[in-house]
Amino acid sequence: MRIGIIGPQATVDEVLTAVSTSGLFVECVPLVYSSYKETVELVERNENNVDGFLFTGTTPFRYASKYLSPKQQWEYLPRNTTSFLCALLKAAYINNYDISSISVDSYDELFIRKAYAEIGLTGEDIKIIESPYNIFNEDYEMKVAEFHYDNFKSGRSNVCVTGLKSIQELLKKKNVPVVKLSPTAELIIQQINKMRLLHKLTLSEKNIVAVIAFSVSFEIENSYYGKSELHMFMSRNKVTEIIYAFAQRIGAAVETHENGVYHAYTTKDVVETETNGFSSFNILHSIGIINGVKSVSIGIGLGKTSLDAKYNAKIGQSRAEKCGINCFFIVKDDHEVVGPITDVGEKTDEKVLDKHLYEISRRTGIGMNKLYKLERAVRKYGSNVFISKDLARECNMTHNSMNRLLLKLEESGYAKVVGKQPTSNTGRPSRLIRLNFGYLE
Structure with missing residues (x-):
């Protein structure tokens, strides 16, 4: 694949250096300007000689987009x-x-x-x-x-x-x-790899493009600012690590956006295999159990072009966000919508996503999101016996809030004090509480 790199000399050189050490099999054609207003002429003069253009920033991309319509792939290095x-x-x-x-x-x-x-x-x-x-x-x-x-x-x-x-x-x-401002080598490789993959897909008419849109939100702890920010930073890095490892394993290209949003580009066949025929998605659970993660919403979009697939993925992601729990939707190339499907691989009713937890919520007055946090804690540790302090930390809640929640569960028969755990200091021993959600035991 031949990619025209459009930008000032210094930034074009950065792109060429990053690509030369990446092992990606692409040919980069340097198209250097002294002013971004030269981009229109550069594109017109070279569009028949390359398979796509990579603009080194948003400014030349926006400028060219005003005056020209792309005849092949156009990508740019986003500011982040x-x-x-x-x-x-x-x-x-x-x-x-x-x-x-x-x-x-x-x-x-x-x-x-x-x-x-x-x-x-x-x-x-x-x-x-x-x-x-x-x-x-x-x-x-x-x-x-x-x-x-x-x-x-x-x-x-x-x-x-x-x-x-x-x-x-x-x-x-x-x-x-x-x-x-200069692009990082990681960002350069990310965009080049995306262009390479999409070019490969266009060469095979049988392949239907799939885009997986991940949206991950994080808890804001009620603690000192610096501590909360550090925890969120660590959680976000862990999420990024999992998504990139997943993408590398399936050969997908990844775009990282602000506010916990990621787009992975692959094919329908790959996604269908990874989701067991669109029935479950292990990565949903892998991200969901990370300490500090509030919710994971995934949309899988299918389409004949990357733009169509991305559009459908965003629709699915938006639908998943409205559900309020960890789940994913599939939006097919004929616009059929499938979902929501939860992190335990169950296709559920959109209004009652989990009948068992819904019944507990109805009886106790506890919100579904809080009940799902408790469920995740039990699944993560393989035990339903905790002390209140540990549960509060795992669910990103204050100790007092967790005590009030457990009291409601206890009053309705869904939690029971089964013993006490001595503390290391002179304070009172902590109560051992068994959660009784039925199917979690």
């Missing part, structure tokens, strides 16, 4: 938290810039604050000044460079963060502290 944090790291620890006050032209403020939160900086700790210009403004690069320069000279910002090489060069000439 990792790229932004790498830029901050370079600014702070290599260039010794003060990153508490920045001007930026490539991200919106909400996204930036989320990135800063990853390293423990929030609220009044940081000051962000966002560029008011868009890429279709006349003399965009010059205006944005002046925006950064004015903010630095007036003392409103300490360092400038830009997504464009041309703006970085303009600011360097004026001795303004500036760092440029």
Whole structure:
């Protein structure tokens, strides 16, 4: 497969280096510009010589998309938290810039604050000044460079963060502290591999494309901010590790998006095998039992093209999210919807996803989500006897909340005190509580 790499020289070189060490069997054709406004001409001149284009950023991709319709694959290297944090790291620890006050032209403020939160900086700790210009403004690069320069000279910002090489060069000439956002090698390989796989699928008309859309939400603990963020970071990394290991095993390409969303590209035959004929999905349970995971919603979309399959996968994912428990939907290429199917491989009624737990919920007044957390804890440890503190930790609840929940279960006959466990300190021994959910014993 021949892929045209469109971008400034430095970023194109980064892509070529990453691909050369990846072992991917693709031929990269460097298509270098000095300004992103040259992308239209580059695409028109080379679209018959390559199988697809990879734009090195969102700016050249958006610009070309306004004036041209793709005749083959178009992909771009998306901006993500990792790229932004790498830029901050370079600014702070290599260039010794003060990153508490920045001007930026490539991200919106909400996204930036989320990135800063990853390293423990929030609220009044940081000051962000966002560029008011868009890429279709006349003399965009010059205006944005002046925006950064004015903010630095007036003392409103300490360092400038830009997504464009041309703006970085303009600011360097004026001795303004500036760092440029760059894609990570992992992101480059991810997008190249996706293009390679989709190209392979288009060569075989028999293959129906399948996209698996994962949406994972995480618990926010009622504890000190830094501790909660660390736990969430570790949980998110574990989820990513599981999804990437799964994708590698089945030969799928993965896109990682913000807010716990992942897209895996493969074929219908592979997905049908992995889900036992669309009846169960082991990865749903593997992710669901990770400490800190609140819910796992998966949509499997099938289609004749990757766009169709992705669209259907998003529909399935959205349907799964509305169910409120760990489950997945399949949306076929004829738009037939199958599901929800839970992490134990049971196809269920959409209104009553688990009749047994639903009955417990009805009798006790405890929500289904909390009951599913308890069920996951029992399945994870292979035991239905716990102390309240351990259950609270496993279910990401406060100790007091768990005690109130257990009291409701006890009053309705679904929990029973069966003994006491001595504590290591001088406090009172902890009660041993047996959960009596019937089918979990």
